[in-house]
Amino acid sequence: MSKNEIETYQITKSYRGETVVNNLSLTIPSGCIYGFLGPNGAGKTTTMRMLVGLIKPDNGSIHYQEKELNDNKKELLKNIGCFIDIPNYYPHLTGYENLKYIQEVTNQPVTEVNRVLEIVNLIHAKDKKVREYSLGMRQRLGLAFSLLNNPDILILDEPTNGLDPEGIREIRELLIYLSKEERKTIIVSSHILSEIESMATHIGMINKGNLIYQGSLQELYETTTDAYTITVDNPEKVRQILQEQSIPFRGNHQIVLDISPNEAAQINEMLVNNGINVYELTQSKKTLEDVFLSLTRKDREIS
Ligand SMILES: Nc1ncnc2c1ncn2[C@@H]1O[C@H](COP(=O)(O)OP(=O)(O)OP(=O)(O)O)[C@@H](O)[C@H]1O
DSSP: OOSEEEEEEEEEEEETTEEEEEEEOOEEETTOEEEEEOOTTSSHHHHHHHHTTSSOOSEEEEEETTEETGGGHHHHHTTEEEESSOOOOOTTSBHHHHHHHHHHHTTOOTHHHHHHHHHTTOGGGTTSBGGGSOHHHHHHHHHHHHHTTOOSEEEEESTTTTOOHHHHHHHHHHHHHHHHTTOOEEEEEESOHHHHHTTOSEEEEEETTEEEEEEEHHHHHHHSOEEEEEEESOHHHHHHHHHHTTOOOBOSSSEEEEEOHHHHHHHHHHHHHTTOOEEEEEEEOOOHHHHHHHHHHHHHHHO
């Protein structure tokens, strides 16, 4: 198996002269959970529609294990399960009957229906009519659709949208299970950053159709600094020392520095050597939300 399951090369899509996905090159390693992040209207759904062949890029190409999507559509799509918008269910039919319909149309073994209902934890509700399902149950039924035929790749557009914390937790645990136990490669989009943070191994962030970050979650944390708040006996003198040393800081009432743990130790020592009593040096880890906002801010400054 190739190291990268999915690669896009500079894909672009415009609607009525407006570019909504711009030269986007994504690299999605095999077996990862790739959190695809971006604010509303960033181009996530459009990208995912291109990934599953629902729409074609105007430029660029999409490859699954080095095979071009357009040239091998039938073969490749068999191995991709997707959840882009909640499927149109037959509300008067049960969950089981809805899945059975698709199973028959797509000519899959009948055992697939119970298998996927078990995975998404709907087996107990399989004989309930879909119109009686909660939103969370409908979302999970949508995931069951994507799991029919046991694809290696799952492309899921905001599967936690509109769910309560319990529903979100269930989907998160399900995706972690599918990744770890069933070795699936999963692309999952969201604008709930903390959600993605708790399950993704890799991150792609887009803003206005442009890629602003891509890499492992680990790398993202390593390349970003933490915020340190310092409490001292003489804040005025500390501000003066920091200015003299050209060390940037922020905060009106408190002194906050965006620095690495090593730099924090050095600054602490330097302040003590200057006769300052340092009462407290508190580290607050940046959340993905902080990182995202600072990256989009940078992107805005550039554009
Ligand atoms: N079929 C279409 N025709 C015209 N414009 C479109 C079409 N599909 C998407 N757009 C526009 O493309 C932009 C990106 O939309 P897209 O749905 O891909 O973003 P998104 O990141 O998924 O946003 P959200 O989180 O709100 O779902 C939006 O400005 C949207 O209005």
